[in-house]
Amino acid sequence: RQLAELLDLPKDVIEAAIRGARSFRLFAPREFIRRMEPGNVHDPLLRQVLPVDAENDAAEGDAADPLEEAVAEVTPGLLQKYPGRCLLITSGACAVHCRYCFRRHFPYDAVPRSLAAWEPALDEIGANRSLEEVILSGGDPLVWTDAMLAELVERLAAMRHVKRLRIHTRLPIVIPQRTTPQLLETLRGTRLATWLVLHANHAQELDTAVADAAGALVDAGVPLLNQAVLLRGVNDTLAAQEALCRRLVDLRITPYYLHRLDRVRGVGHFAVPEETGRAIVAALRDRLPGYAVPQFVEEVPGALSKQVLA
Ligand SMILES: *Cc1c(COP(=O)(O)O)cnc(C)c1O
Numbered sequence: 001r002q003l004a005e006l007l008d009l010p011k012d013v014i015e016a017a018i019r020g021a022r023s024f025r026l027f028a029p030r031e032f033i034r035r036m037e038p039g040n041v042h043d044p045l046l047r048q049v050l051p052v053d054a055e056n057d058a059a060e061g062d063a064a065d066p067l068e069e070a071v072a073e074v075t076p077g078l079l080q081k082y083p084g085r086c087l088l089i090t091s092g093a094c095a096v097h098c099r100y101c102f103r104r105h106f107p108y109d110a111v112p113r114s115l116a117a118w119e120p121a122l123d124e125i126g127a128n129r130s131l132e133e134v135i136l137s138g139g140d141p142l143v144w145t146d147a148m149l150a151e152l153v154e155r156l157a158a159m160r161h162v163k164r165l166r167i168h169t170r171l172p173i174v175i176p177q178r179t180t181p182q183l184l185e186t187l188r189g190t191r192l193a194t195w196l197v198l199h200a201n202h203a204q205e206l207d208t209a210v211a212d213a214a215g216a217l218v219d220a221g222v223p224l225l226n227q228a229v230l231l232r233g234v235n236d237t238l239a240a241q242e243a244l245c246r247r248l249v250d251l252r253i254t255p256y257y258l259h260r261l262d263r264v265r266g267v268g269h270f271a272v273p274e275e276t277g278r279a280i281v282a283a284l285r286d287r288l289p290g291y292a293v294p295q296f297v298e299e300v301p302g303a304l305s306k307q308v309l310a
């Protein structure tokens with residue numbers, strides 16, 4: 001109802017949103033809502049966060065854990081699917097609830113909630129010398145306090161075989177003020193090569209506050225990548241993808257992956273035919289510099305990498 005008031009949305013849309021939010025509640029920061037166009041129920045940012053009735057239709061084949069992540073769990077919160085790198089589900093929380101989230105049914109309650117609870121995972125990483133890279137993912141790792149993050153980074157940097165730290169986060173996009181001086185200091189100061197992978201789906205998300213946050217990160221020596229998800233009614237046109245890629249590289253953010261939607265329960269209404277994705281990416285390649293074109297990928301359970309579709 002607050003969102004409806006802020007954006008002047010019709011009553012039927014709001015009633016549907018209340019029904020759609022039953023299994024995954026609506027949650028969006030005001031900084032992000034401010035970039036939406038009032039009165040436009042088709043706004044590409046609004047569509048990412050607004051629950052709809054279709055979420056309650058369990059489409060056939062849609063699973064709670066489509067990527068079989070339970071199989072990849074080494075210790076609570078520590079996943080390894082690919083050689084040389086592991087992923088920590090650092091937190092169950094996010095600053096925004098994206099309706100298409102593939103981890104919307106993830107058993108986050110089992111994720112460790114304090115640094116002490118992370119000891120089994122840290123022991124495992126310390127003992128496994130094949131791990132060169134640690135990915136902090138989630139949820140969103142930047143919901144942690146700067147002090148906790150600094151301590152975790154220090155612990156990882158003390159493991160000689162760990163060379164790289166990667167942070168998967170949407171926070172600098174949805175709340176750019178999260179890019180605090182202390183955070184920049186931690187990232188600038190570590191011996192680990194640190195890469196940050198953002199998540200923006202539409203050029204309209206990348207306003208001047210986001211541009212400043214991205215600039216501060218790059219200036220701190222942190223290369224920025226972006227992953228997007230191909231979503232019906234949000235960014236499933238050549239024009240939308242082209243505008244996103246151009247805006248990203250103008251901000252020194254390299255488009256990394258364009259993900260095919262993972263078919264988790266309740267997200268079927270965002271699905272885009274694979275052929276559409278292939279055609280869009282092929283057309284981007286004829287229009288943009290090579291570094292400005294993401295790889296269109298899909299995750300296949302059991303595979304040793306994301307599978308490139310285009
Ligand atoms: C996607 C993913 C990665 C990262 O894959 P890259 O191709 O290196 O970006 C790592 N671990 C897990 C569990 C993943 O799902």
Ligand code: SF4
Pocket residue numbers: 093094095096097098100101102103104138139140170199
């Ligand atoms: S920010 Fe990422 S993990 Fe969080 S709800 Fe959105 S897609 Fe899911």
